[in-house]
Amino acid sequence: MKEHIQLAWRNLWRNKRRTILTISSVFFAVFLALLMRSMQVGTYGSMIGTVIKNTTGYIQIHAPGYWDDKTINNTFENSEELDETLLSTDNITSIIPRLESFALASSGNQTKGVAVIGTHPGIENKTTALEKKLIRGRYFNEGKDEILLAENLAKYLKVDTGDSIVLLSQGYHGVTAAGEYKVIGILHFTAPDMNNQLVYMRLEDAQYFYAAPNRLTSLSIMLDEPDNLAKTANTLISLLGNDYEIMTWKQMLKELMQGIQSDNISGLFMLGILYMVVAFGIFGTMLMMTMERKREFALLVSVGMQRFKLSRILFLETVFIAFIAIITGIIASIPIIWHFFKHPIRLTGEAAKAMTEFNAEPVMPFAFEWNIFLNQSIVVLILTFVAVIYPIVYVLRFNILKAFKGK
Incomplete structure (x- = not known):
């Protein structure tokens, strides 16, 4: 297993451009998901806290x-x-x-x-x-x-x-x-x-x-x-x-509760759309990576490597990519989330008017909570693991001769 881990890590950096592209697609997924969800949760929390204290x-x-x-x-x-x-x-x-x-x-x-x-x-x-x-x-x-x-x-x-x-x-x-x-x-x-x-x-x-x-x-x-x-x-x-x-x-505040639930559903819907775009992006990157490595896979299998071991190495490569992207995405998002946690965005116009009607302060703070980082990381990790299913299935089933011919 140790050899497989070392081999998977080395494989990542044999083609740095491909690896960086794959990591980037997952990185932006984590980064955008964290910012969006932090803003939603922070706004709800601020609204609830202000209204409750004042009423x-x-x-x-x-x-x-x-x-x-x-x-x-x-x-x-x-x-x-x-x-x-x-x-x-x-x-x-x-x-x-x-x-x-x-x-x-x-x-x-x-x-x-x-x-x-x-x-x-x-x-x-x-x-x-x-x-x-x-x-x-x-x-x-x-x-x-x-x-x-x-x-x-x-x-x-x-x-x-x-x-x-x-x-x-x-x-x-x-x-x-x-x-x-x-x-x-x-x-x-x-x-x-x-x-x-x-x-x-x-x-x-x-x-x-x-x-x-x-x-x-x-x-x-x-x-x-x-x-x-x-x-x-x-x-x-x-x-x-x-x-x-x-x-x-x-x-007591059923209207506020219903408004938050309704907005939360629409927010989750938008987050779902983001996840779909991200999922297709990750899958496209994995597909490209698989097509580029057809001959490499065929050569390894033809010299005696078991397909199962090859698929395991491919999975480990994906694990490395996912964790690198998630960690860097979290690190990149923390300064921004922390800034808007301490210095909320002040709303104006119709948005501010809608907030004040609920007796809430017209601000949009971000939430700095560990469960937000954990939940979004888990979702993106799952999407990445789903996307790697195709390369693994391909490795287990491909025809060596056709792969050498690039088919």
């Missing part, structure tokens, strides 16, 4: 039936015991308590329906970086009856930092909710829906406004390892039973 979290806990009937009456009472249970569960890094409902915002002659989010300022900022979305004003401190307004909402109400607005709504169990709040900051969101209607206030202020002391509409949960989403959700279901409604982001 639902990976998992949410509600009162039973809240998701189908989002009213202030479908709230649950928060407790230290519940918080301790959640934070002691593996894979959970933080929980964000929120009280969300709707209200009518009024300033002068301007009135508009708004979405009110009562939250813990410190936890919210640590998780969603809410303070970084400020374009004017300041973030929450210890002051009461203060709010942050979304940019377009502030423009519509014709208010700025330092002004006050009146909020009117229906509180817990039908209580009339009314209050005057000072605008301390203006927020900018990429998603138009959020930028047109969001009002943030301290959780205690929201609970007082809606007459719902110590009550929440949701607990948003952030995870350390998102890949273990289902396992963590099942753990919470077993711990909390039927007292709460536990939902993952895939259940």
Whole structure:
């Protein structure tokens, strides 16, 4: 076997031009496949991560039936015991308590329906970086009856930092909710829906406004390892039973999930087309190599080499070609993938608009994950091994006399 390996390696470099051409065809297959798949996976991951942090979290806990009937009456009472249970569960890094409902915002002659989010300022900022979305004003401190307004909402109400607005709504169990709040900051969101209607206030202020002391509409949960989403959700279901409604982001953000799945299918289809082109390219190169070496094969068999051993050497040559091409393809792609992993491509125009509608940042980062390199390498390796079937079959079946004549 050692002799066969040495012979196969020497055979590669007897015709350097042919070997380099064959390696190049496999190299570009690996290189392009890695770039394409890394871009797809990175974009999906960025979109999911941004949307989850800005909206639902990976998992949410509600009162039973809240998701189908989002009213202030479908709230649950928060407790230290519940918080301790959640934070002691593996894979959970933080929980964000929120009280969300709707209200009518009024300033002068301007009135508009708004979405009110009562939250813990410190936890919210640590998780969603809410303070970084400020374009004017300041973030929450210890002051009461203060709010942050979304940019377009502030423009519509014709208010700025330092002004006050009146909020009117229906509180817990039908209580009339009314209050005057000072605008301390203006927020900018990429998603138009959020930028047109969001009002943030301290959780205690929201609970007082809606007459719902110590009550929440949701607990948003952030995870350390998102890949273990289902396992963590099942753990919470077993711990909390039927007292709460536990939902993952895939259940809450079905439109986003469907959009990603649809785009992933089209991406895999394009990758499949690339693989087909690559497969024919590799096969064509192998076919050319076989035709060029007809007389060489005939001579070796005629002097006593067994066809099986010759086919084994041919297979080993292909293994060398495949591994050289795959390794060089990975090495060549790493700097590019790493660059766009650290410095994502910023989208503009319609592409950016489509991303912001999902509340995702309009960027296209690449994913730097070992499984991408492994999976694409395996696929190209399989294509290469399939392409070598023809030369091996030819060696096992060819006619020596015809091969000497070049037929």
